Amino acid sequence: MLTLFGSSSTRAMRALWMLEELGLGFDHVPCPPRAPELSGRTVLGKVPVLEADGADITDSTAILTYLADREGRFTAPAGSVARARQDALTFQILDEFDALLWTAARHTFILPQEHRIPAIKEPLRWEFQRNVDRLMQRMEGAYLMGDDLTIPDIVAVHCGSWAKVAKFPVENAQFTAYCDRARARDGYRRAAARD
Numbered sequence: 001m002l003t004l005f006g007s008s009s010t011r012a013m014r015a016l017w018m019l020e021e022l023g024l025g026f027d028h029v030p031c032p033p034r035a036p037e038l039s040g041r042t043v044l045g046k047v048p049v050l051e052a053d054g055a056d057i058t059d060s061t062a063i064l065t066y067l068a069d070r071e072g073r074f075t076a077p078a079g080s081v082a083r084a085r086q087d088a089l090t091f092q093i094l095d096e097f098d099a100l101l102w103t104a105a106r107h108t109f110i111l112p113q114e115h116r117i118p119a120i121k122e123p124l125r126w127e128f129q130r131n132v133d134r135l136m137q138r139m140e141g142a143y144l145m146g147d148d149l150t151i152p153d154i155v156a157v158h159c160g161s162w163a164k165v166a167k168f169p170v171e172n173a174q175f176t177a178y179c180d181r182a183r184a185r186d187g188y189r190r191a192a193a194r195d
């Protein structure tokens with residue numbers, strides 16, 4: 001029994017995409033952060049949260065990893081060198097994409113007004129473009145790890161969509177084509193059509 005909490009306009013989209021790719025049956029509660037439905041499930045009040053067999057799992061990457069390992073799909077096997085390389089790529093994307101977008105969001109609408117520094121967004125935008133170029137140098141096929149979609153693709157392509165909303169310009173044509181290819185997948189389309 002699986003229930004995902006969080007609307008598709010948040011990082012919950014990553015988990016929705018994985019669930020749709022895996023073709024698993026699940027309930028979806030498209031709530032915002034700190035919604036009453038999250039009470040008792042997460043100390044931080046953040047989304048996504050996945051309830052799996054009665055236990056709550058927080059953090060989108062932890063959820064992706066749990067689901068992929070459980071089903072043995074969209075990941076290299078745990079304990080393999082290929083998995084270590086895949087994990088390194090996931091952490092690179094979290095450090096070099098997610099963290100920059102999140103810092104920009106914090107200085108736009110999350111932090112108390114008096115702690116926001118709008119000027120920080122300019123260097124973050126510059127750094128994001130540079131990091132996109134660096135990631136594309138590691139592409140090993142149609143997807144980051146080769147011909148098959150894996151966990152880091154879901155995080156990277158989600159960050160690509162987030163960058164658009166955050167008005168982070170991305171001029172790398174290879175990255176744009178890669179994101180378009182991933183978003184054309186049935187699993188992505190079904191996830192995006194939720195809520």
Ligand SMILES: N[C@@H](CCC(=O)N[C@@H](CS)C(=O)NCC(=O)O)C(=O)O
Nearest residue numbers: 010011033045046047048059060061
């Ligand atoms: N590393 C976490 C971050 C979760 C997170 O910050 N989610 C945002 C929505 S995308 C949230 O709930 N923000 C509310 C807050 O920070 O108070 C993940 O990947 O799930």
